[in-house]
Amino acid sequence: MTTAVSFQKASRHFGSVRAVDAVDLDIAPGEFFAMLGPSGSGKTTCLRLIAGFEQPTSGSISIFGERAEGVPPYRRNVNTVFQDYALFPHLSVLDNVAYGLMVKGIGKAERHKAAEEALSLVRLPGYGARRPGQLSGGQRQRVALARALVNQPKVLLLDEPLGALDLKLRENMQEELKSLQKVLGITFVFVTHDQGEALSMADRVAVFNDGKIMQIGTPEDIYQRPKTRFVADFVGSSNVLPPDFVQRYCGQHRWGSLRPESIRVGRTAKGAASGEGVSARLVSTNYLGATTKLALDADGLKLHAIVPAGNALPVEGEAVVLTFNREHLHLMDEPV
Amino acid sequence: MRSDGSQSAPLSLKIAAACGLLFLHLPILLIFVYAFTTEEKSFVWPPPGLTTQWFAVTWNRPDVWQALSLSVRVAAISTAIALVLGTLCSAAVSRTKFFGRETISLLVILPIALPGIITGIALRSAFSLADIPFSFWTIVLGHATFCVVVVYNNAVARFRRTSGSMIEASMDLGADGFQTFRHVVLPNIATALLAGGMLAFALSFDEVIVTTFTAGQQQTLPIWMLEELIRPRQRPVTNVVAMVVVLVTLLPILAAYYLTRDADQIAGSGK
Numbered sequence: 001m002t003t004a005v006s007f008q009k010a011s012r013h014f015g016s017v018r019a020v021d022a023v024d025l026d027i028a029p030g031e032f033f034a035m036l037g038p039s040g041s042g043k044t045t046c047l048r049l050i051a052g053f054e055q056p057t058s059g060s061i062s063i064f065g066e067r068a069e070g071v072p073p074y075r076r077n078v079n080t081v082f083q084d085y086a087l088f089p090h091l092s093v094l095d096n097v098a099y100g101l102m103v104k105g106i107g108k109a110e111r112h113k114a115a116e117e118a119l120s121l122v123r124l125p126g127y128g129a130r131r132p133g134q135l136s137g138g139q140r141q142r143v144a145l146a147r148a149l150v151n152q153p154k155v156l157l158l159d160e161p162l163g164a165l166d167l168k169l170r171e172n173m174q175e176e177l178k179s180l181q182k183v184l185g186i187t188f189v190f191v192t193h194d195q196g197e198a199l200s201m202a203d204r205v206a207v208f209n210d211g212k213i214m215q216i217g218t219p220e221d222i223y224q225r226p227k228t229r230f231v232a233d234f235v236g237s238s239n240v241l242p243p244d245f246v247q248r249y250c251g252q253h254r255w256g257s258l259r260p261e262s263i264r265v266g267r268t269a270k271g272a273a274s275g276e277g278v279s280a281r282l283v284s285t286n287y288l289g290a291t292t293k294l295a296l297d298a299d300g301l302k303l304h305a306i307v308p309a310g311n312a313l314p315v316e317g318e319a320v321v322l323t324f325n326r327e328h329l330h331l332m333d334e335p336v
Numbered sequence: 337m338r339s340d341g342s343q344s345a346p347l348s349l350k351i352a353a354a355c356g357l358l359f360l361h362l363p364i365l366l367i368f369v370y371a372f373t374t375e376e377k378s379f380v381w382p383p384p385g386l387t388t389q390w391f392a393v394t395w396n397r398p399d400v401w402q403a404l405s406l407s408v409r410v411a412a413i414s415t416a417i418a419l420v421l422g423t424l425c426s427a428a429v430s431r432t433k434f435f436g437r438e439t440i441s442l443l444v445i446l447p448i449a450l451p452g453i454i455t456g457i458a459l460r461s462a463f464s465l466a467d468i469p470f471s472f473w474t475i476v477l478g479h480a481t482f483c484v485v486v487v488y489n490n491a492v493a494r495f496r497r498t499s500g501s502m503i504e505a506s507m508d509l510g511a512d513g514f515q516t517f518r519h520v521v522l523p524n525i526a527t528a529l530l531a532g533g534m535l536a537f538a539l540s541f542d543e544v545i546v547t548t549f550t551a552g553q554q555q556t557l558p559i560w561m562l563e564e565l566i567r568p569r570q571r572p573v574t575n576v577v578a579m580v581v582v583l584v585t586l587l588p589i590l591a592a593y594y595l596t597r598d599a600d601q602i603a604g605s606g607k
Contacts, residue, residue, distance in 0.1 A: 073507040103509065233528060
């Protein structure tokens, strides 16, 4: 089976900056793939390599088995939803959506019909006569989506498409993008710096840092079994435990990660009696609604714990005992 | 200090403003009046009589037509050159980052900041050094130096306002470079080019200083007018021509003003 997008040791260097550095990557057809990472980690450059706006400095990229180097963006069967949507302000919404068909020389009646269908697909039927300037941010986003989808691309690239939307709208769009992808069966490649978004939407996630892929896996893999300290910290801000600490509990001298929600916070008296757990001091509490986030200091090691709302909380500065299930302590591959 | 629309300015300020405006515009009205005077050798106020005969006289003078046609041709070709070079230059400066970008931007704008006489002398000595005979084309070259600036300034401002990812979006949707220019870039800068082009045309049309240095025997309309003023013969003919020139240049400038103003409103409403 051919892969939808394949990177073989692909690099893109800008002078001495290694924006993308020897990346190996295989995206399966029909997959919803997320590229997650902080800004400047190379995820957007990767997307631009697929779109054809950048050419690899070395290595190769293929899209559905065809070599992509040297192929300009307008000859690739790949379309992009841009971060700022990049709608054409001088064209109506319908002509914006029909643009790709227009430059391919498809007749007016036919392309307008296809554009209308694409607008219905993104739930904006009848908006064709308006100008992009008359639409809200969420509507512009849908137009940008329709404009890309009308070309029936083999791969749809989305560059932080939800970044400019407010929270409620973003959650709706997440749902919609996901169901749209299921219906259309197109490969979606999605760039985001929001780990929640990546985890909730994608079939697989690649975590980027410094132009390299730190880990590729299912959201559960990435979240439960981070391979490196960076992934543990960036995806869901896990507690990174140093090798000495881990050795005391598992007997192995390796880096470990412990999710904040796996830590139970108890009063000193109980924990001391059982002789188990880590003694720590509560530094501060952060009320988050459904949960409360506790910042703890265990003899110089800074830890976070998340406890459900409703539990009685220790006061700040109070000594506490932390306990956790051994199986929740995940050992990472990172060399010590 | 802010004043409400309902609050009226003090009377003294109104009078001062009116005086200023009259001072600016009465002389232009005077030119119009002298176009109808019956006195042909000197300008006498008040005019001894009114006549429209000078319009017929002007119409029948071949030197007027020659000068007018030369001016129109020079302005049209300089503007055409400026449109091409100004657009290309502004696209390069606003779209890409390269070494010496700011310097190029400054060098392009310089001809309009320099006194025309410097441009004129420089071009004249350059032409004689290179043994280029003065002709229609030397005038065009001289005018193009400052026409490019006007187009460049207009286009650069528009390019700054248009989103860079629009061009990428067009390429992404399957349009090659030419199609992208035709369907995305051009429509977005069209009004800026129209405004810049009209301004360039008007600038070239009434240019005197650079023209005196770069023209041979040819007379553009402004130079013809200067020479006419020195000779006390059929003076109102000059006024008739002046009146026509004022009307002809005013209309495109007004049009350019309204065109760019509307474009700004459209661009603003999109935000």
